[in-house]
Amino acid sequence: MGSVVALVDAGPLYAYIDADDAHHDDCLSILARHRGPLAVPILVVAEVAYLVGTRLGSEAEVRFLGDLAESFTTVPVEDDDWLRIAELVHRYRNLPLGTVDASIVATSERLGVVTLITLDRRHFGVVRPAHAPMFELLP
DSSP, X not given: OXXXXXXXXXXXXXXXXXXXXTTHHHHHHHHHHOOSOEEXXXXXXXXXXXXXXXXXXXXXXXXXXXXXXXXXXXXXXXXXXXXXXXXXXXXXTTTTOOHHHHHHHXXXXXXXXXXXXXXXXXXXXXXXXXXXXXXXXXX
């Protein structure tokens, strides 16, 4: 995997697929023009595939998977990430920060990435990663 410059959360991935989503144009634009490798943690892939499949149908899900293969890098959860994910879910339990969002934080820490493409300012505006004072949130 090349040097990842940003991690992508579920919200922008869903929004760019769903033309009726209020954030569709912004998310399509940022994903299309952002320079450098964009990575999607594997738990985010599962979340988006489920949402797209159940809300927009299997054809949209197939298009998402094709786009994923062509335009993004996927990042697995490493064995050592699970304890960090558990720690984050516990620490931010009052948000609550779920497993998928915690996996984004753990992945960002492991890869040294501070830029997140997300619509979730509620969570990622509060969470403080171990490797930086805060995340840079786009769009």
